[in-house]
Amino acid sequence: MNKQINDSLDIKITGEILAQSFPKRQGGTSFTTFLQTKKGQFVWKVATELPYREWLKKEAEVMELLNKETELPIPLFMHYKEQPEENSLLMSKLEGVPLREALHDANSIEEKRSLFLSFGTLLKLLHTTRPPGALLTKNIWLEKQLHTAAYNVKHYKVDGNEELLTYLKLNQPKPIPQTLIHGDCTIDNVLVKDGMVYAFIDLAGVAHGDPRYDLALATRSIQSNPLLVEAFYEGYDSTPISIEEFKYFDGGLYEFF
Template sequence: MNIQDIPTEIIQQVGEIRDMTFPTKQGHTSIVAILHTPDKKYIVKKTESPLYNEWLSEEYEAYEALQQLCLLGLPIPKAYSIHIQNQTRWLLMDHIEGITLREFLSKESVPHDKEKAIVSFARCLKKIHESPCPEALMKNDTDWLDNMLMKADYNLTNFTVDGTEALLKRIQEIRPTPITNTLIHGDFTLDNVLVHDGNIVGVIDWSGAAYGDPRYDVALAIRPKHNAFENDRDKEVFYNAYGKLRLTDEEYDYFEDGLYNFF
């Protein structure tokens, strides 16, 4: 991707683009670039496949619905527009200065500072789960898990996913006991939380935002990564700060080792 590839509509929105740089780590669903203008920086995300195009559109719709929650202190970036250009989609949004929490924790050697970051991570998720769910994200005609299982089936049939037919059959048959739904992020991983000077400054990639099962967020939050959640101590710090529910091993396996493999 270079500046000449940027849709004219985006250039008209941001004005002069003096430089374009790329984050050191890219996700697998989109190409992400930082646009540098005389006044500020923007993020532009580009997708090029039917599945990822759909997710990008859902992400834009979620940002639109979630803007009201910024007033409650949730660090959600502003999305300006989405553009369709042939078989690609482009999302324009605010740039947030920071690194992923995963990168921060992978390098952090001071136990106190590491635990402080995990506490902030957990409290951020608690705040999301306690926030009112915007009406636009409440699809009352279909249960959240029913909808996710239908999407899992569709994704398995039409796209390359980590899940298998046997795994899908298992999670369709062995479902966790229902609990009260809340606003959920839908992909609350260490990669989707940004920190600056050890403080959380942004939560990104909201394409899975919904009125859904909060255990899904919790399961993804505590997935083991390098120097993070590789031991029981990190999980205990997280749960103490989150203070709402603790997953059983069966619940963790269902959401993280099961459902998440189709997304």
């Protein structure tokens, strides 16, 4: 085991590390290592840059809250640590592969349909779960996101620009009731086992917020495939968001995060 892992990890929690491996695809905000240890399998997620170090801290807090107050299928929080060079989060490793990988390996449209149907069902479960008390708020999530977007455009390299941000401020969709949301609900951040999407990972964006943001991100990769969008909403058991709502969030707000 290399020294860096030794310094950062609490061996008392993980047990002796027997082997390490890595996901097929790293995310954009962190470096993730799978650890095989005497006590089981863990995921060690490390962030070295801002704002991702802050996101990881939020993910740790929200994971602990959701573990305590809900039965949602997410990793178990184990440990969070801040060091001068990095923040790191240790959690349980869940079985399965990200939906992106499962779609890549799927051989038929039927397989893809059931993947998206189960994705819709899982997302409905999240949106109908009572948010933990600490997340519940009367504040409007979208306003806070627009505020953060304005900060991000000034301080970080993001895809969005001032012009788009002004448009988003002036053209907000009609408000709907806020729910528990994932906040980064793409095909990279849900896991598939036995042909079904069954768990959420990458939880830094979880909030009491606008469920249309999750719906837009969940379906962004299948916009040119109405059959799969239909399967997703069959699982979600509601009518689709409008094309205007979709575009407001995907290609709009998402460009600032």
